[in-house]
Amino acid sequence: MLDWMNRFPQMNEETLRNLKRVIDDAFREFTRSYGAMIEGFFDPLRQMLVQAERLMLGMPWPLVLLIVGALAWAGSRSLRLTAASVLTLAAIGYFGMWEDTMRTIAMILVCTLVAIVVGIPLGILMARSNRVQSGMNPVLDVMQTMPSFVYLIPVVMLLGIGRVAGMIAVVVYALPPIVRLTNLGVREVDREVIEAADAFGSSAWQKLWNVQLPLALPTIMAGVNQTIMMALAMVVIASMIGVQGLGQPVLRAISNQYFTLGVFNGFAIVGIAIIFDRISQAFGRRLQKHRGGIDA
Amino acid sequence: MPEPLGIEIRNLYKIFGARPRDHVDAVRRGMTKAELNRKHRHVLGLRDISISVEPGTIQVVMGLSGSGKSTLIRHINRLIEPTAGEIVIDGQDVVAMSPAALREFRRHKTAMVFQKFALLPHRTVVDNVAYGLEVQGVAQDKRHRAAMSWIERVGLAGYETRYPNQLSGGMQQRVGLARALANDAPILLMDEAYSALDPLIRYDMQTVLLDLQKEFRKTIIFITHDFDEALRIGDRIALLRDGSIVQEGTGQEMVLHPADDYVSSFVQHVDRAKVVRVASVMQPVTADAQGPAIHGQANLGEAIRMMSAQGLDRLTVLDQTGRAIGLMPMTRAVAVAAGAS
Ligand SMILES: Nc1ncnc2c1ncn2[C@@H]1O[C@H](COP(=O)(O)OP(=O)(O)OP(=O)(O)O)[C@@H](O)[C@H]1O
Ligand SMILES: [Mg+2]
Numbered sequence: 097m098l099d100w101m102n103r104f105p106q107m108n109e110e111t112l113r114n115l116k117r118v119i120d121d122a123f124r125e126f127t128r129s130y131g132a133m134i135e136g137f138f139d140p141l142r143q144m145l146v147q148a149e150r151l152m153l154g155m156p157w158p159l160v161l162l163i164v165g166a167l168a169w170a171g172s173r174s175l176r177l178t179a180a181s182v183l184t185l186a187a188i189g190y191f192g193m194w195e196d197t198m199r200t201i202a203m204i205l206v207c208t209l210v211a212i213v214v215g216i217p218l219g220i221l222m223a224r225s226n227r228v229q230s231g232m233n234p235v236l237d238v239m240q241t242m243p244s245f246v247y248l249i250p251v252v253m254l255l256g257i258g259r260v261a262g263m264i265a266v267v268v269y270a271l272p273p274i275v276r277l278t279n280l281g282v283r284e285v286d287r288e289v290i291e292a293a294d295a296f297g298s299s300a301w302q303k304l305w306n307v308q309l310p311l312a313l314p315t316i317m318a319g320v321n322q323t324i325m326m327a328l329a330m331v332v333i334a335s336m337i338g339v340q341g342l343g344q345p346v347l348r349a350i351s352n353q354y355f356t357l358g359v360f361n362g363f364a365i366v367g368i369a370i371i372f373d374r375i376s377q378a379f380g381r382r383l384q385k386h387r388g389g390i391d392a
Numbered sequence: 393m394p395e396p397l398g399i400e401i402r403n404l405y406k407i408f409g410a411r412p413r414d415h416v417d418a419v420r421r422g423m424t425k426a427e428l429n430r431k432h433r434h435v436l437g438l439r440d441i442s443i444s445v446e447p448g449t450i451q452v453v454m455g456l457s458g459s460g461k462s463t464l465i466r467h468i469n470r471l472i473e474p475t476a477g478e479i480v481i482d483g484q485d486v487v488a489m490s491p492a493a494l495r496e497f498r499r500h501k502t503a504m505v506f507q508k509f510a511l512l513p514h515r516t517v518v519d520n521v522a523y524g525l526e527v528q529g530v531a532q533d534k535r536h537r538a539a540m541s542w543i544e545r546v547g548l549a550g551y552e553t554r555y556p557n558q559l560s561g562g563m564q565q566r567v568g569l570a571r572a573l574a575n576d577a578p579i580l581l582m583d584e585a586y587s588a589l590d591p592l593i594r595y596d597m598q599t600v601l602l603d604l605q606k607e608f609r610k611t612i613i614f615i616t617h618d619f620d621e622a623l624r625i626g627d628r629i630a631l632l633r634d635g636s637i638v639q640e641g642t643g644q645e646m647v648l649h650p651a652d653d654y655v656s657s658f659v660q661h662v663d664r665a666k667v668v669r670v671a672s673v674m675q676p677v678t679a680d681a682q683g684p685a686i687h688g689q690a691n692l693g694e695a696i697r698m699m700s701a702q703g704l705d706r707l708t709v710l711d712q713t714g715r716a717i718g719l720m721p722m723t724r725a726v727a728v729a730a731g732a733s
Contacts, residue, residue, distance in 0.1 A: 296523060
């Protein structure tokens with residue numbers, strides 16, 4: 097009697113085992129028949145990753161420092177931020193992590209680009225229809241909360257270990273903020289301004305392009321910023337499936353208990369996170385200058 | 393310049409809610425706004441509105457907050473879909489237009505000025521003013537030239553590269569007005585366009601509008617809750633209450649013959665000496681009409697000042713051609729100015 101209360105009435109063990117096996121088999125079958133096709137589909141992205149990495153590694157280090165400095169200056173007009181960005185990067189290089197850092201930056205740039213290209217249109221679709229919004233929200237929740245190891249399994253089964261699988265893992269994890277904030281930004285645009293655009297006979301495109309996106313841009317930029325941060329956070333996990341960069345030494349450090357190696361690479365990740373964060377935020381603020389004071 | 397267009401609104405109903413069409417008949421049979429809200433959780437926006445606005449005139453719409461003014465004006469360019477009724481402009485029913493036709497109609501036939509300005513905050517003054525032309529596909533240099541001339545016209549020359557948030561409210565509304573005028577549309581819709589401005593600036597803006605109107609003769613729907621503004625601007629005034637028109641006519645008609653207490657409450661503080669014209673309250677002419685005369689379109693205040701200055705007790709009233717059409721005794725003029733009917 098009490099036994100019945102203490103044991104949850106679970107599915108028959110046999111049935112459960114069969115169920116899992118059937119699904120696994122079906123997926124394996126799917127991988128076997130479509131794996132090549134899917135790999136072909138993602139080939140352009142693989143090319144992009146390879147090229148980006150080659151570019152970052154091929155650039156002379158002074159040029160990289162110069163570009164980072166120029167970006168920091170263009171965004172912020174602050175000497176302090178510019179100097180801090182350049183010095184941080186230089187320090188990372190001085191401690192022997194230049195190449196891994198360049199690889200990671202290449203990876204982050206491509207992943208962010210993909211997340212933007214996929215995420216902004218999705219966010220716009222969400223903003224245009226309440227039905228799409230209520231359909232997308234749970235999907236985004238799953239993407240953010242599902243432990244990344246779990247969706248790494250099918251991705252690796254389909255694409256094998258390597259850059260592309262890593263990129264997909266990173267993009268899946270980093271996509272939700274940009275989708276959510278694009279949706280929010282577009283929905284938040286002042287109703288009266290939208291009404292004015294309508295009253296002057298704007299088409300849906302004109303309204304999107306001239307009014308909704310420009311006014312949502314600061315919020316979208318906040319999404320881009322968060323996406324970059326989440327992509328960076330994912331770098332260590334992505335290294336488990338063969339993504340090169342700062343994550344791999346961390347992984348090695350964990351398995352071999354190399355304390356200093358782990359700390360150095362960890363700080364390097366934090367360092368470029370802060371650089372990316374400050375520069376993208378500075379650009380975000382720049383987009384809002386019309387909201388500022390008299391001589392903006 | 394485009395020919396002025398009339399606006400014909402016929403039996404317009406608007407009900408807000410999930411299933412508005414289900415309740416039109418009940419409203420037609422006389423269900424009140426309160427009843428509709430209580431029984432069916434729908435809001436009555438407009439009930440059986442019919443107005444015909446003559447081409448080239450200014451029609452003012454008044455009413456308390458929530459009476460349906462904004463709802464009504466937004467039907468004219470169909471920012472709000474009606475539940476029943478039609479709106480005929482230039483021989484076309486706006487309600488029946490396809491999306492593409494509606495867009496063309498909005499681009500070329502109407503322009504709108506908003507209470508909270510609704511400027512594009514990320515665009516400079518000149519790009520705001522040029523927005524309507526940009527949407528129409530007018531080339532950049534051409535639309536900028538047009539925009540610049542309107543910016544000058546509303547007195548904002550020198551501010552064209554500013555952003556809206558760098559301007560005062562009065563200046564922002566000048567931008568709003570210039571943006572609407574740049575469209576060259578025959579119909580101008582102004583939803584409490586001046587309500588957010590302080591009194592002196594508001595008076596200036598009224599003057600700007602009246603000057604422009606002399607020149608361009610547009611058909612203007614002007615919403616306000618200030619009766620003095622309505623009297624100054626409007627050729628005719630419609631008064632709304634709970635979505636219905638309570639009275640429609642000239643300002644003077646409303647002042648002299650308010651349809652009910654609601655209308656009276658709007659007109660009671662009006663300076664009748666300024667509003668009421670001599671011809672509307674004069675007494676019949678007698679055979680011996682002669683002596684100092686006044687034009688029938690003069691207001692009572694002018695008549696009273698003239699009589700007291702010259703120590704007269706009555707004036708002869710003349711029409712345009714100089715023919716005597718009535719008498720205006722001092723006692724009557726003072727009595728009407730003080731509130732008698
Ligand atoms: N989208 C909507 N959904 C439901 N009810 C609405 C909607 N828009 C307006 N209403 C209702 O319709 C009525 C008329 O509103 P409207 O905005 O036209 O009033 P108004 O005369 O312009 O008032 P105000 O002077 O405050 O601007 C109000 O009772 C309002 O609550
Ligand atoms: Mg209103």
